[in-house]
Amino acid sequence: MKIARLSSVDLHWxxxxDPDGYPIVFANSLGTDLRLWDKIIPLLPKEGFRFIRFDKRGHGLSSCPKPPYAMDALVTDTEELLDKINVGACIFVGLSIGGIIGQSLASRRPEAIKALVLSNTAAKLGTAEMWQDRIDRIREGGIEAMADxxxxxxxxxxxxxSAEATLWRNMMTRTPADGYIGCSAAIAATDLTTSTAQLKLPALGIGGELDMASPPELVRGTTELIAGSRYVEIRNAGHLPCVEYPDIYAGHLMTFLKETSHVRTV
Known part of the structure; x- marks a missing residue:
């Protein structure tokens, strides 16, 4: 386990x-930690790529400041982490709020984010009212009240x-309420439509047919803001297709890595 001590938070990563390989950075969703990618990493090439994942503030083994959080703070956390671990340029894979962080970071540091995977995410997710309702319910009854x-x-x-779903429910409910509330507030205040439409980089959108958190038409619409992007949809998948259908998900990632990295894969 590794901890990066940053200016305002400690991040577990x-x-x-390959420690000398091309960096691929993974950012996970609200209510999950870096184990979200456990099924994906073994399916990707061990040679030529350095796979980096982390727990954002308020999640997993990272520290949990008091909410609310600003999206700018989450992006700064990520930026500082990449600087600290010597990642100069990378391909960024973000799911849900991780995809929002990726869009923001690509706008802030276009020289560093060479390609972007927007998985089950959008330039704007939900409404401020919807997120405030969720925050209020969690404050009143904890995450358990919203778990099902x-x-x-x-x-x-x-x-x-399946029995495995119980593990993911446990991960969600054991997320610190302050971390979940803080990140929810950050999502509620964020609309990246204008800045994402100005991005100029290779982008792959991945949607889940049954995703009710970020419906596929929303993911597709955000992906299409970026000129030259491509969108794929995983049938029968919800918000976390990397968990439900890891082979299919990893296949889409591999195709994109072949297209956008300098690493020759077989």
Whole structure:
């Protein structure tokens, strides 16, 4: 386990693959930690790529400042982490709020983000009223009060009936309430439509057919803001297709890595 001590937060992070390889940075969703990518990393090439993932503030083993959080702070955390671990340029893979962080970071540091995967995310997710309602309910009853409704957004019905779904429910409910509330407030205040439309980089959008948190038409619309981008949709998948259908998800990632990195893959 590794901790990066940054200016206003300590972030837990991990790297796999080739320590001298081309950096691929993964940013996970609200209510999950870096284990979100556990099924994906083993399916990607071990040679030529350095896979980096981290727990954003208020999640996993990272520190949890008092909310609310600003999206700018989450982006600065990520920027400082990449500087600290010597990542000069990378391909950024962001899911949900991780994709919002990726869009923001690409606008702030276009020289550093060479390509972007927008998975189950959007330039604007939901309304301020919707997020405030969720924040109020969590303050009153904890994340447990929202857990079943959130799980319905995360996964299709078949996966929700599996034993594995219990593990993801436990991960969600054990997320610090302050961290979940803080990141919810950051999402509520963010609309990147204008800045994302100005991005000039290779981009892949990944949607889930059954995703109720970021519906596929929303993911597609955000992806299409970026000229030359491509969108793919995973059938029968919810908000976390990397968990439900890792082989398909990793296949889309591999194709994109071949297209956008300097690393020759086989």
């Amino acid at each position: 991990r790297e796999d693959g 409704a959130i799980l319905q957004r995360w996964f299709g019905e078949v996966f929700r009936q």
